[in-house]
Amino acid sequence: MTTPRSDLPALAFIGGGQMARALIGGLAAGPLSSPAMWVSDPGDGQRAALAASFPGVRVLADNESAAAAGAVWVLAVKPQQIAAVARQLAPLAERVGPLVISVAAGIRTADLQRWLGASAAIVRAMPNRPALIGAGVTALYAPPEVSTERRALAAAILGAVGSVVWVGSDAEIDAATAVSGSGPAYFLRLIELLEEAGVAAGLDPVVAHRLALDTALGTARLAHGSTESCAELRASVTSAGGTTAAALAVLEAADLRAIVGSAVGAAARRAAELADEFGRT
Numbered sequence: 001m002t003t004p005r006s007d008l009p010a011l012a013f014i015g016g017g018q019m020a021r022a023l024i025g026g027l028a029a030g031p032l033s034s035p036a037m038w039v040s041d042p043g044d045g046q047r048a049a050l051a052a053s054f055p056g057v058r059v060l061a062d063n064e065s066a067a068a069a070g071a072v073w074v075l076a077v078k079p080q081q082i083a084a085v086a087r088q089l090a091p092l093a094e095r096v097g098p099l100v101i102s103v104a105a106g107i108r109t110a111d112l113q114r115w116l117g118a119s120a121a122i123v124r125a126m127p128n129r130p131a132l133i134g135a136g137v138t139a140l141y142a143p144p145e146v147s148t149e150r151r152a153l154a155a156a157i158l159g160a161v162g163s164v165v166w167v168g169s170d171a172e173i174d175a176a177t178a179v180s181g182s183g184p185a186y187f188l189r190l191i192e193l194l195e196e197a198g199v200a201a202g203l204d205p206v207v208a209h210r211l212a213l214d215t216a217l218g219t220a221r222l223a224h225g226s227t228e229s230c231a232e233l234r235a236s237v238t239s240a241g242g243t244t245a246a247a248l249a250v251l252e253a254a255d256l257r258a259i260v261g262s263a264v265g266a267a268a269r270r271a272a273e274l275a276d277e278f279g280r281t
């Protein structure tokens with residue numbers, strides 16, 4: 001008799017919305033297997049949709065029953081809901097000492113620990129929107145007391161929806177939020193503006209959209225697959241006295257570096273403010 005392969009322990013997703021669905025889908029499609037996945041969500045429609053999409057996953061309305069079945073809990077509710085959910089699960093956390101991975105934006109590990117109690121091992125994850133298509137990047141932070149094995153487990157779970165990077169503090173998660181969490185919106189704004197400028201330069205809007213979008217995609221793939229830095233690649237497509245040099249000179253004259261720096265600084269400060277607000281709960 002053969003035992004089913006299981007690289008992961010039983011997983012409980014608390015909240016079955018977009019991010020939980022992305023993770024469950026990524027795990028189901030990937031090489032790792034879990035002996036059981038449970039998900040709890042209060043919405044009848046949400047539960048029906050989860051059960052239809054993932055027949056092997058057990059779907060419940062009750063958070064405590066789902067958590068009791070999982071050795072790893074993935075908290076995937078909105079940031080405003082997380083304090084109540086964590087407090088509800090605290091007695092169970094004290095008894096079983098689970099690994100708790102929170103994907104909630106703006107919720108610090110110290111606050112999660114206070115709400116869940118000292119027995120829980122906490123990993124904070126900051127994924128981004130492309131995770132919904134398996135192309136995300138997630139910044140992870142865990143306090144020093146979380147074991148290497150549990151860190152590896154958290155990285156494997158978030159790795160189901162893209163790449164992962166570890167950072168050394170909650171404050172760095174705020175910085176990561178400003179770069180990769182909010183980052184998709186910066187690139188989308190740039191694509192929009194490139195399209196608009198293309199139309200102003202005489203292109204049909206559909207053509208401008210295709211050119212701008214595929215340029216963004218192709219450039220990201222080029223940079224991703226290259227051993228050269230972005231600066232080196234940029235230099236290699238910028239001939240002295242040519243069209244690209246003319247455009248980049250305009251961007252430099254407007255101090256694009258300062259604009260991007262201010263934007264990322266504002267996002268990081270806002271992330272810290274939100275964490276302060278949520279942490280006061």
Ligand SMILES: NC(=O)c1ccc[n+]([C@@H]2O[C@H](COP(=O)([O-])OP(=O)(O)OC[C@H]3O[C@@H](n4cnc5c(N)ncnc54)[C@H](OP(=O)(O)O)[C@@H]3O)[C@@H](O)[C@H]2O)c1
Pocket residue numbers: 014015016017018019020040041042043046063075076077078079081085103104105126127128129130
């Ligand atoms: N989606 C993203 O691109 C993204 C990116 C980075 C981080 N995140 C983080 O991921 C977390 C989840 O985001 P999401 O986009 O997946 O949100 P979502 O789609 O709204 O999913 C949250 C789910 O949790 C349910 N819920 C509400 N209260 C609950 C409770 N007490 N117990 C259990 N479930 C409950 C919600 O039900 P109702 O709808 O009925 O309230 C909803 O189905 C957030 O904290 C967010 O910061 C998301």
